[in-house]
Amino acid sequence: MVSVDTSPQAPPPRGRSGRWRPLLRGLGEALITLGLVVLLFVFYEVQVTSWFSARQQADATERLRGQWREVSPDEQAPPPVPGRGFARLHIPSLGPDFPFTVLEGTDQDTLAAGPGHYGGTALPGQRGNFALAGHRSGRMAPFGDLDRLGSCDAVVVETATDWYVYRVLPLRGEAADWDPETAPERCAGVAPIGGPYRDVFGRTIVEPERREVIDPVPGVPRGTVPEQWRSRLITLTTCHPRFSAEKRMIVHGVLTKRYPKVAERPDLRPPELGG
Amino acid sequence: MYAWIWRHLPGPVAVKAVTALVLVAVVVALLLFVIFPAVEPMLPFDDPTLE
Structure with missing residues (x-):
């Protein structure tokens, strides 16, 4: 026969420490x-902000498509309206999340719906700097x-009339010995621009107050370079890290x-997007 | 705190459990849809624009 010998239970500690127990427990639960x-x-x-944004982005896209149906590619596209979509941004190398509808403006509410265009910077295809902001997370x-x-x-921008x-551009480490002759075929048209653009590289990290990166010629005071000498740039800004x-x-x-859209063939897409 | 709430929920254990789940859901919804959107602009998160 086996008898289990249980020692009598120790009575719960009472006295000074017992008074602190509920307080400590409450503190622990609060933490x-x-x-x-x-x-x-x-x-x-x-995650949750993305759900809200997905709906706003879908609304902006819907509205833009409706607007584009009414504009023939042969006409002049109407100017962008703050808070509304006016272009589509395709970046094939970043995968299936793209394209996004680009909205006019960079205030918080606009950026919640998708990438936003810095007001006053160039429009797609214009000389100067077509500058966009978008969330990183x-x-x-x-x-x-x-x-x-x-x-x-x-980085392909689709408007009512054009692609x-x-x-x-070449990255900082590549610019010095960039050779257009030996560069891959897809790099046609890409080379360090030089002149006032010698400090403009493909990707950089800057302080938030460096607003000059979205100037018509990045980093060069406005008015220094006449309009007809300016290149046609695109600039994307996001937060880091x-x-x-x-x-x-x-x-x-x-x-x-640049590929103009053809009114009779709305299905045509540029070869860069597999068209 | 939680023990106190549990003791004060009415009904048998099953009813208490359901009530507790509903309470948790209400608190989570309040945080996600009211409180977080209100405090978020004050926090230094994810500002993609230049100043």
Whole structure:
């Protein structure tokens, strides 16, 4: 026969330490709750904002398509209206999240719906600098993978009337010994521009107050370079590092091709997009 | 705190559990759709524009 010898249970400690117990327990529960709230905030920031943005982006796209149906490619496109979509941005090397509808303006509400165009900068295809901002994390993160863009990658902008193919400029390390002769075929039209553009590279990290990167000639005071000497650039800005507002990542590209849309053939797409 | 809430929920255990889940859902919804959107602009997160 086996007898289990159980020692008598020790009575719960009473006295001075017992009084602190409910307080400590309450504090512990409050800290755990706080931790869960912070985790929930991360989920909100990365995921929930994207759900809201997806709906706004879809609305903007819908509205833009309706507008484009009414504009023949042979006419002049109407000027962009703040907060509304006016172009489509395709970046084939960044995968299936693209294209995005680009809206006019860079205020918080506009950027929640998709990439936004800095007001007052050039329009697609114009001389100067077509400058866009987009979120790096959360809100669908349209520019989340901008760090994966390399030189010569295509950035295609579709308007009511045209397709504009920009390509990322040589990166800082490549510019010095860039040889257009030996560069891959897809790099046609891409080379360090030189002159007032000698410090303009494909991808850089800058302080947030470096607003001159979206000037018509980046980093050169306005009015120095006459309009007819300016290149046709595109500039994408987003925050860096991811989730932070400490610095900005800047990608510069140059216009290499333009395909006018054909009214009778709306299905035509540029070869850069597999058309 | 949670023990106190549990003791004050009415009904048998099953009803208490359902009520507790509903309470959690209400708090989560309040955080996601009201409180977080309100406090977020004050935090230094993800500003893609230049100043």
